[in-house]
Amino acid sequence: MADPALEQHFLVSPDKLTMLVDAAGIRPSDTVLEVGAGAGTVARAMPPCAGLTVVELDPRLLEALRRAVPHAHIRQGDALQLVHELRYDVLIGSLPDVVTESLIDLLPQLSFRTAVLATGRDSDFGRLPPEFTVTEITRIGGDDFSPPQPSMSRIVRVARRT
Numbered sequence: 741m742a743d744p745a746l747e748q749h750f751l752v753s754p755d756k757l758t759m760l761v762d763a764a765g766i767r768p769s770d771t772v773l774e775v776g777a778g779a780g781t782v783a784r785a786m787p788p789c790a791g792l793t794v795v796e797l798d799p800r801l802l803e804a805l806r807r808a809v810p811h812a813h814i815r816q817g818d819a820l821q822l823v824h825e826l827r828y829d830v831l832i833g834s835l836p837d838v839v840t841e842s843l844i845d846l847l848p849q850l851s852f853r854t855a856v857l858a859t860g861r862d863s864d865f866g867r868l869p870p871e872f873t874v875t876e877i878t879r880i881g882g883d884d885f886s887p888p889q890p891s892m893s894r895i896v897r898v899a900r901r902t
């Protein structure tokens with residue numbers, strides 16, 4: 741079922757899921773957007789919030805998403821378009837590396853408090869303006885994913901300075 745062309749490796753490590761979700765600092769009053777939601781393994785680990793929207797490009801995964809997060813608004817489409825159309829306090833994304841690179845370039849145009857992104861090892865956040873604080877949370881790879889991911893990625897938090 742997983743499509744390697746869309747880098748469909750789903751994060752399943754309980755420890756890494758906890759680290760990712762904790763890094764987002766989701767408050768009960770927050771609206772949350774997850775892009776590249778896959779089968780919903782990240783979304784279902786999130787704490788309750790005021791509203792959760794999940795975006796996935798692959799229509800084959802929408803039924804799995806409905807089962808995993810029945811309380812979420814589910815949108816099928818391209819993350820790079822929908823990040824402009826939706827409103828959210830917290831942005832979570834684990835997308836193919838090439839899509840994540842484009843998303844990093846878009847971050848200054850978007851309105852959010854905190855973003856947590858799973859990125860390739862070499863992503864350069866130094867191109868973001870100084871209003872952002874960038875923190876590496878952990879490394880992920882191999883059996884942290886199902887199916888296992890051959891390369892290493894990083895979970896990175898991008899917070900807007902207040």
Ligand SMILES: C[S@@+](CC[C@H](N)C(=O)[O-])C[C@H]1O[C@@H](n2cnc3c(N)ncnc32)[C@H](O)[C@@H]1O
Nearest residue numbers: 746749750751776777778781797798818819834
């Ligand atoms: C690495 S998987 C992560 C899935 C999930 N977040 C997890 O960790 O279990 C990347 C997901 O992004 C989806 N995807 C790829 N390109 C996308 C795009 N442009 N917009 C939205 N989703 C996309 C893929 O279909 C895939 O489900």
